[in-house]
Amino acid sequence: MAQTRWGILGPGAISVDFARALRHATRGALYAVGSSSPDRAAAFASEHGATVTGSYAEILDRDDVDAVYIGTVHTTHADLAVAALAAGKAVLCEKPATAAAVDTDRVLDAAAAAGRPFLEAYKYRFGPLAASLRALVADGAIGRPLHAAASFGFSAPSRDGRLFDPAVGGGAILDTGGYPVSLAVGIAAWAGIGIAAPAVAQAGGEVAAVDETAVAGLVIGGMTADVSASIVAALGRGLYLRGTEGRIDVPDVWGSRSSSATTLTLRRGTREADVVRHEPVDPMAAEADAVSLAIAEHRLEVPEMTWAETASVARVLDAWRARLQP
Template sequence: MTHARWAILGAGAISGDFAHALPDSDLGRLYAVGARDVSRAEEFAAAHGAPVVGTYDEILDRDDIDAVYVGTVHTTHTDLVQQALAAGKAVLCEKPLGVDPAETDAAIAAARAAGLPLVEAFKYRFGPFADRLRELVGGGALGDLVEIESSLGFAAGSRTGRLFDPATAGGAILDVGCYPLSLVVGVAAWAGHDLDGLEVQAVAGTIGGTGVDESAAASVDLGGASANIRTAIVHDLPRLTRVVGREASLEIPNVWGSRTDSTAAATLIRTDGTREEIEVPTVQPMAAEADATIRALREGRTEAPEIPWAETRTIARLLAEWRGGIA
């Protein structure tokens, strides 16, 4: 089978991680790199073996590219997504797809009009562990959903760069908090809850001197269940996630995995005291999300089941509620 030809837009660190991942992809290979500064694209291409370089426009104008990975700053995602779709490319876009619900809806509308895949790149949603998690929650192994606890945070070091820049939609919630929030949305969906009924009920957070949210917490009403999430870019937080049901709970030491390995293990703890260790093979999660995008393209689908648009739209809405509550 011929490999799909990927173009990467953006020459930053996350794009480098995606380039490192593509050799582990079954369906695609790196073909082109675009950046605002062509010299950066050339340097990136030389480091990762891409034969084609150019500006964003030059790359999107080419007819020999099948799919585009958008790895730029948050505020540029929607415009580049729309341009790529209009140019006939499938798109895998780093989270968040848009900085607000309106941008997110515009990107999805562009994909619907183009009839092409658009996938939000929450890498933990792809691979054997994600499949097993959906199976456990959706198959009723936990019983009715009661509570979710999840957090993700790290110490960025200096308060500089895009994370601390309001002009690029920096801050903990959009950059890191979207992970636990997206997990909550996914678990609620797999458990059969109405996504339209999900609502942020209470928030807390700290706005730093740079003007962005540096740490934040939220409680989310899931309709018959609740979730508590935390995030930060100025201190580390536990990576443990607990999904509690009436029949059993699931403890996941690191549901997020890493940029090179998906999650491998969790513990199912039943109310009768018995425990079951869940162990699955790991994969390169960024390669897995790339392959999900190409499978959708080849099968004529616009969405990937791992992160359907209904969930992407709900995540965007709840992120806006969370951010608005501490602004």
């Protein structure tokens, strides 16, 4: 299989982690870096071993770049993704896919029109434990899922920069809220529950310039979920999933940027709890390899995070944010 020649668009902090992860990928390597600043692109390329640099347009115009990773601020994702897809590149876009559902639909339409893969980069979806969780839900190990609870939050070291800037899509919902929302949507999808019309039944939080802490109750088909997010306080990292015939607990469902989650517990009736353990993998390398495999197999979607799930998550994030508008 040909190796994917990756370009990074946006040499920021998250892109540093992606460049590191590509060293562990088996199906591709870093080749190019694009930035609005030539000096930043050159410095990033020198540090991480990329061969060519240029503006975003210059990188997308190259025939020798197969796929791009978009690591820019949220509000720039849509236009960069559409341009990359139109240029014939596969796209791995850091979450959220865009800052608004209408733009996410635009990106997915562009991917379909271009016939190129697009993947929203929820790294926790990749690795053997994530595969086990999907299989348990899909196989009915706990019956029909009834309720999920998950959260993701951290305390930012300062209240400046993109996290607290509404002009670039700052706030907890877009930065961390997509994690528990996408997990709830995924669980419903894996169980065969319809995800086309998710609803935010209730919402609350603390809002200043942006939503700093947010909570919501979701209804997805016949399943409910409690989700929470924060950029000013550390929150629990577990998944608690109850079904008609049992329960699944994952103490740290998100893992880290360099190591996937490893452990879940399955409880069914009066049986002894089953503890499932897996060795971790580099999840960012795994998602890059998933895009490379999609290219090789002429697929537009990656099964770990389907387009239907990406669209559903975008609708929930829109509705959640609308509930908290000052």
